[in-house]
Amino acid sequence: MHIWFNGPVVRRLKPYTADPAGSTETHYLFWDSQPVPKLGAGAVTQSGPIAEPSGVVRQEPYSLPPGFTWDTLDTTSTPVLKELCSLLSENYMEEDDNTLRRKFTPEYLKWVLEPPGWQAQWLCGVRVSINHKLVGFISAAPANLRIHDTDRKVAQVNFLCVHRKLRQKRMSPVLIRELTRRVQQQGVSQAIYTAPVVLPTPLSTCRFWHRPLSPRKLMDVNYPGLRLNTNLQLKLHRLPERHKTPGLRPLTREDIPGALNLLQTHFLESGLSPALSPQEAEHWLLPRENVMHSYVVEASDGTGLTDLVSFYTITTQVLNHPLHQQLGEARLLYCVATATDPVDLIEDTLVLAKAVALLFPN
Numbered sequence: 001m002h003i004w005f006n007g008p009v010v011r012r013l014k015p016y017t018a019d020p021a022g023s024t025e026t027h028y029l030f031w032d033s034q035p036v037p038k039l040g041a042g043a044v045t046q047s048g049p050i051a052e053p054s055g056v057v058r059q060e061p062y063s064l065p066p067g068f069t070w071d072t073l074d075t076t077s078t079p080v081l082k083e084l085c086s087l088l089s090e091n092y093m094e095e096d097d098n099t100l101r102r103k104f105t106p107e108y109l110k111w112v113l114e115p116p117g118w119q120a121q122w123l124c125g126v127r128v129s130i131n132h133k134l135v136g137f138i139s140a141a142p143a144n145l146r147i148h149d150t151d152r153k154v155a156q157v158n159f160l161c162v163h164r165k166l167r168q169k170r171m172s173p174v175l176i177r178e179l180t181r182r183v184q185q186q187g188v189s190q191a192i193y194t195a196p197v198v199l200p201t202p203l204s205t206c207r208f209w210h211r212p213l214s215p216r217k218l219m220d221v222n223y224p225g226l227r228l229n230t231n232l233q234l235k236l237h238r239l240p241e242r243h244k245t246p247g248l249r250p251l252t253r254e255d256i257p258g259a260l261n262l263l264q265t266h267f268l269e270s271g272l273s274p275a276l277s278p279q280e281a282e283h284w285l286l287p288r289e290n291v292m293h294s295y296v297v298e299a300s301d302g303t304g305l306t307d308l309v310s311f312y313t314i315t316t317q318v319l320n321h322p323l324h325q326q327l328g329e330a331r332l333l334y335c336v337a338t339a340t341d342p343v344d345l346i347e348d349t350l351v352l353a354k355a356v357a358l359l360f361p362n
Contacts, residue, residue: 028200030173037201047148057184062177064126065169070178071125073137075113081106084125087134089317092161099222103317103326107291111312112158116279117142121182122155124175126162135163138175140183140191144275146267151275155183157193204272212237213330213354221318221327243348245307245340251294256282258305259296266336284333285310293330293356295349297340306339309349313356330356 032038061070074080085104093102113123118141126136140155157179162171183191192203210225212218215233219226226233251259260281267273276284285294290313297307309332316327330353337345 030176031200034200039198039200041201047150058181062174062181064174065171067129068126068135068171069129071127071134072121073123073125073134074120075110075123078106081109083134084109084137087137087163088159088161091164092159099319099321100327101317101319103315105290105315107288108312108314111283111288111291113139113141115141115143115283116277119182119186121185122179124179124182126171126175135166136171136175137161138179140179142188143192144277144280145192146273146275148271152190153188154190154192155179155188157191160193211350213239213350217324217327221321221324223327239347239351239354241351243351245297245344245348247297247300248295248307248348249298250287251285251296251308251310253282253286255296255305256285259285259294259308262305262308262336262338263334293352294334295352297345299339307345308334308336309345310334311349311353328356 064070073084075084085106088104088109089102092104122140124138125134127134138157138160140157143154143156145152145154160172160175162169162175180191212223212226212233215226215237216230219230219233256278260276260278263274263276263281267275274280285292287293292310292312294308294310296305298304299306311330311332314329314331316329318324318326332346332349335342335345335349
């Protein structure tokens with residue numbers, strides 16, 4: 001996770017160790033011009049502003065290369081939402097060997113782009129002037145972070161995407177600057193984003209762990225990382241037919257207060273965490289068909305919820321394969337275990353996720 005801005009930027013929570021191979025000497029044409037900590041600048045020992053805001057916000061949009069124009073996307077329009085799905089599915093994320101490509105659905109995008117308090121002007125698109133084709137996009141959604149003992153309103157940036165044929169025009173920095181301008185117009189000075197590479201400078205880091213649920217199908221499509229023989233993969237990743245935790249059930253709207261209380265207590269263990277409102281908890285936790293799945297465990301004496309686990313599903317398109325067309329993928333979002341063994345709760349989540357994945361059409 002990274003944070004940037006033209007405004008009071010929160011310093012890193014703890015020192016970040018740069019790559020000893022020399023990544024501190026890398027020059028970043030765009031990020032070196034931004035008010036963010038520099039890689040290798042030394043340990044940060046306190047939290048606080050990097051720079052105070054000037055109070056002056058640019059009113060005019062930034063200039064695009066000739067032949068392109070800005071557009072604020074209306075995601076309440078079905079045709080516009082489908083157009084955005086096409087742009088992201090075809091240009092956002094793809095394996096280097098052209099075998100797998102992320103596939104976006106309208107339901108998933110509405111969930112991510114329209115949380116409580118979302119701003120239409122933060123859905124920033126670029127179109128070709130002549131035919132109005134959508135060729136670029138960047139978005140932000142409002143969020144509240146608790147950083148140590150301080151709550152800050154930030155913009156959560158996502159889906160920076162430029163059409164693959166236009167990536168030599170350096171359109172990404174312009175998209176970032178324009179979104180920054182629009183966010184600042186709403187009085188928000190901090191923005192966070194995630195990236196799969198080290199950029200100046202991480203506020204926090206995490207590691208993704210992949211756990212095959214259907215190893216035979218994944219090996220059929222040459223999914224990265226699966227190199228063992230089929231029988232061994234099937235043995236290693238075999239799961240029970242049913243979950244083992246008594247009382248584990250889907251979350252309902254009535255469970256939101258108890259689930260939020262579990263999350264808030266859990267978040268106190270971290271120096272950096274979301275500060276969710278009841279409305280945000282409802283948005284991010286309530287089950288949504290083909291998108292969001294949340295489960296809770298209620299105490300046997302009926303005194304409240306003891307455990308919570310949630311995951312969301314995404315679809316990956318399989319390219320150039322004679323048998324398989326797409327894969328379902330579950331991504332763990334929240335896991336809080338106070339009465340159940342965490343290992344057992346995660347194993348039950350795998351069982352539930354596999355059942356959901358089997359519902360994805362091939």
